[in-house]
Amino acid sequence: MGDEALFAGPAIRRLRKQEGLTQAATAARLDISPSYLNLIERNQRPVSARVVMQLVDQFDFDPRNLREDETIGGLDGLSRRFADERFADLGIDRDELQEFLSAAPQAAAAFARLYDNAGSAIASDDGPLAASRREIEKWRNHFADLDLAAEELADEMRLSRGDIGLALTERLRERHQLSVRILPRDVMPDSLRRLDLHARQVQLSEMLSHASRNFQLALQLARLEYSDPIDSIAKGAKFDDDAARAFFSRHLTGYFAAALLMPYSRFLRACEATGYDLPVLERRFGVSFEQLAHRLTTLQRVGQRGLPFFMVRLDRAGQFSKTFTGAxxxxxxxxxxSCPLWHAHRAFERAGELQVQFVALDVAGEREGGWLTLARTVEGSGAPGEAQFVVALGVEAVLAEELAQARGISLRSQDAQRIGPGCADCHRRQCTQRSLPPRGRALSFDTVRRSVTPFEFASD
Structure with missing residues (x-):
């Protein structure tokens, strides 16, 4: 992906028109000739790294917006949608789709949105949790006001590398007249945290790890002191279901708690100084791997952006119980x-070990850009011996070269493990690991020859 030329003419033309500038004025601000800008806008010249930097400097422009086609999965994302049997009689080939995507990316995005929304409307598993996740993704999992409020509270409480739990306990005692009590498991068999206003106690299960105790105390502070701004954001979302709003509100409360334990500016400085060294960051901020992973997906403050990580949590069946794409x-x-070829699944057999892998999405026989992924087991409730999951982080390989965990890993495109998006959505042919046929593809059956896979289908 890093070697591909970047053609982003429509995005730059749209930016220029939004700013109310002529080509000559825009070219002057980008320090290029008007004729060169004209060629860029017509997709006859790629956007160079120097022009990208000028865009960022002159317009406070997020360079990720240049790859607007990636929001719909690029050419292969569009191809998968047009592979729907309802369009089969139109004979639309990849060359025609490429022209559509290059000439009118916003129109292509509009089609993708309509197609996806239509699919979401009839999806049998689309419920309040899915609605909450869509709202989180609208915000790209970045809530600037909550970050700022949490940062100010952390400064007020002087949270640092000392005992964060002690500072949180003192805040609850002094401001809210609440003590913290650790109770045996047989007293709290079904609870991790309980607020007992009669006894003026925040009660925590003894089964919680040290990092999980701190997080539960931060959650309690968020509910006591910042429920109004959290509720304001939640009420602004358009939900048809109260359960969806409750899920979203719960996410916002957890977001604030994580931002309190890992204040934005100090956390980002630590990330950059350590090369995003995950074990170091866990210890420095007294957080768990899952809490750290959540936080890494949120670093999108204007003028102070971190790397665009995604995060997922999966169970042994490969089902995603959490998905945060962020930026x-x-x-x-x-x-x-998920794809069984992804080493995140190996983490279950190697509990506590970080599984590092360079993967590339292989769709329609063509390899897309790659990601460095890092996966490790976590306990479901933060309590040892409870349900086990794997949390996986990933960042584009082109951005991962300086990461601490990338040392010794080849990030050359030819060395990536080719994976798919999960068997039902994967159109890779001749994959020996395939468990299900792909949706929307006609299967073929050969009575003479037995293939390496039980499901054969024609290529595009």
Whole structure:
């Protein structure tokens, strides 16, 4: 992906018109000739790195917006939608789709949105949790006001590398007249945290890890002191279901708690200083791997952006119980299940070990850009011995070269493990790991020859 030329004429033309500038005026601000800008806008010249930097400097422009086609999965994302049997009689080939995507990316995005929304409307598993996730993705999992409020509270409480739990406990005692009590499991067999206003106690299960105790205390502070701004954001979302709003509100409360434990500016500085060294960051901020993974998907403050990580949590069946794409363009995590060729599944057999892998999405026989992924087991409730999941992080390989966990890993495109988006959504042929036939593809059956896979289908 890093070697591909970037053609983004429509995006730059749209930016220029939004700013009310002529080509000559825009070219002057980008320090290029008007004729060169004209060629860029007509997609006859790629956008160079120097022009990208000028766009960022002159217009406070997010360069990820240049790859607007990636929001719909690029050419292959569009191809998968047009592979629907309802369009079979139109004979639309990849060359025609490429012309459509290059000449009118916004129109292509509009088609993709209509197609996806129509599919969502009839999806049998589309419920309040899915609605909440869509709202989170609208915000790209970045809530600037909550980040700022949490950062100010962290400064007020002087949270640092000391005992964060002690500072949180003191805040609850001094401001809310609440003590913290750790109770045996047999007293709280079905609860992790309980607020007992009669006894003026925040009660925590003894089964919680140290990092999970801190997080539960931060959650309690969020509910006591910042429920109004959280409720304001939740009420602004358009939900048809109260359960969806409750899921979204719960996410916002957790977001604030994580932002309190990992204040934005200090956390981002630590990320950049350590090369996003995950074990170091866990210890420095006293958080769990899952809490850290959540936070890494949120670093999108204007003028102070971190790397665009995605994060998922999956069970042994490969089902995603959490998915946060943030500003990432990763597409192989958009399915209900994951590809078994992804080493995130190996983490279950190697509990506590970080599984590092360079993967590339292989769609319609063509390899797309790659991601460095990092996966590790976590306990479901933060309590040892409870349900086990794997949390996986990923960032585009082109951005991952300086990461601490990338040392010794080849990020050359030919060395990537080719994976799909989950069998039902994967159109890779001759995959020996395939468990299900792909949706929307006609299967073929050969009585003379036995293939390596039980499901054969024609290529595009």
């Amino acid at each position: 990432s363009t990763a597409r192989f995590i958009n399915s209900d299940t």
